Amino acid sequence: MKGAPLYKDTLALSKLLLLEVEGGDDFLPLRQRLAKGALRLLDEVTLSFSGIERYEQLQGADAELQGLRAHLLLALELDLFDEETFLGFSEQADRIGRQLGGWLKQLE
Numbered sequence: 001m002k003g004a005p006l007y008k009d010t011l012a013l014s015k016l017l018l019l020e021v022e023g024g025d026d027f028l029p030l031r032q033r034l035a036k037g038a039l040r041l042l043d044e045v046t047l048s049f050s051g052i053e054r055y056e057q058l059q060g061a062d063a064e065l066q067g068l069r070a071h072l073l074l075a076l077e078l079d080l081f082d083e084e085t086f087l088g089f090s091e092q093a094d095r096i097g098r099q100l101g102g103w104l105k106q107l108e
Contacts, residue, residue: 022035027080037068041068055104
């Protein structure tokens with residue numbers, strides 16, 4: 001699992017997002033939601049590698065990623081972080097989304 005691209009990409013996104021949103025006092029509910037979303041995404045991806053309810057875990061990860069993308073866009077609109085940071089997170093989210101989509105199609 002630790003060498004799997006999906007796991008590595010999700011871990012990297014979660015780590016960077018947590019570092020980005022920590023410490024600020026502005027838009028605290030959004031910061032908390034981004035942090036929790038990153039952690040939930042990592043949980044779902046990690047659990048999908050266990051094999052227990054894999055399809056459901058992957059669907060949960062995909063749903064969490066969709067919500068995370070919406071919150072990232074809101075954070076950009078509120079100037080919580082700059083456009084370059086947003087684009088970096090978006091690219092990582094796209095990579096993760098493609099991997100999740102491919103795995104879900106394979107399991108269908």
